[in-house]
Amino acid sequence: MTAADPLQADCGRCAALCCVLPSFSRGADFALDKPAGTACPNLREDDRCGIHPVLRERGFPGCTVYDCFGAGQQVTQHVWPGLDRGDRAVLHQVGTVFPVVRALQELRWLVRAARALDLPADLAGELAAADDALARRVAAGFEELREVPVGAVRAEVNALLTAAGEHARRGVRRPRLLRGADLAGADLAGADLRGAVLRGASLLGADLRGADLGLADLTGADTRGARLHGADLRGALFLTPAQLVAAAGDGSTRLDADVVRPAHWAAA
Incomplete structure (x- = not known):
């Protein structure tokens, strides 16, 4: 054991x-x-x-x-x-x-x-x-x-x-610097946020469907109600289980293999 x-x-x-x-x-x-x-x-x-x-x-x-x-x-x-x-x-x-x-x-x-x-x-x-x-x-x-x-x-x-x-994220060209940004309810569907600095950002209710969040720094970001359907979170930095549970996603949300998909997310 x-x-x-x-x-x-x-x-x-x-x-x-x-x-x-x-x-x-x-x-x-x-x-x-x-x-x-x-x-x-x-x-x-x-x-x-x-x-x-x-x-x-x-x-x-x-x-x-x-x-x-x-x-x-x-x-x-x-x-x-x-x-x-x-x-x-x-x-x-x-x-x-x-x-x-x-x-x-x-x-x-x-x-x-x-x-x-x-x-x-x-x-x-x-x-x-x-x-x-x-x-x-x-x-x-x-x-x-x-x-x-x-x-x-x-x-x-x-x-x-x-x-x-x-x-x-040293290999990411021109990552978006959005530390502490108020992105509550923002339309970020399909956005290229690879390597973005989102430390402490408010993503409350943001539409992140289909967004690329690979290598994005999500330390302390408020993800309550954020829509992550189809988003790519593989390699996202400092993403806690609680941040995922606070958001909405489904089977199309791409996660690293060792990350547990929240039980309340829709299957597809």
Whole structure:
């Protein structure tokens, strides 16, 4: 039996932290308002979601796209073994470090994706060192975790990810630079976005049908409702499973062989 991936959510080893700690507001992503630190009314006593198979149909697509990158089980199993959510003081403390652990775990996921690229030895070495440093931070206790300068850590890692992305698309001529661009609802059907820099861009509801997104840097891009039918995402950089789940696609969407096609996508 292979060891579980520490960067993949394992809800069975968590305490439903994502159903309790965050707040959310009624809207397109959630069917009701929920204050921070209060259990979602759909959460059962066994820490399972009572409507998990029909979250989208019941108005909770925001739940389906959330990914803690394994932060839930890390906090529950290692930072607070035997966590009692009924202890409000403890729950408050958990709420201060869970976002920190999640941010670090997401950075670890991105660094791992960067390390899979064909990179020069010096950059590969820097990424390996960053990977080790992030793992050490995640393994720390409560006191150390709450002091982590997340912004500074993210900036340092993002510099390495940017360099890795630049190297990966070095053969692309004149890639489109759209970092942080507001492309919500944009008509990009059939667009040549190969090697485009879309870091932090809003692709909310964008029409990307048939677009070429090979080697495009999608770090942090908002893909909710983006239409990816027939789009070519092979080789896309830093594309997370949650970004795919947030979008709409089908059997014609071209993905790398090791990428899992979201279950809710149409077959064709």
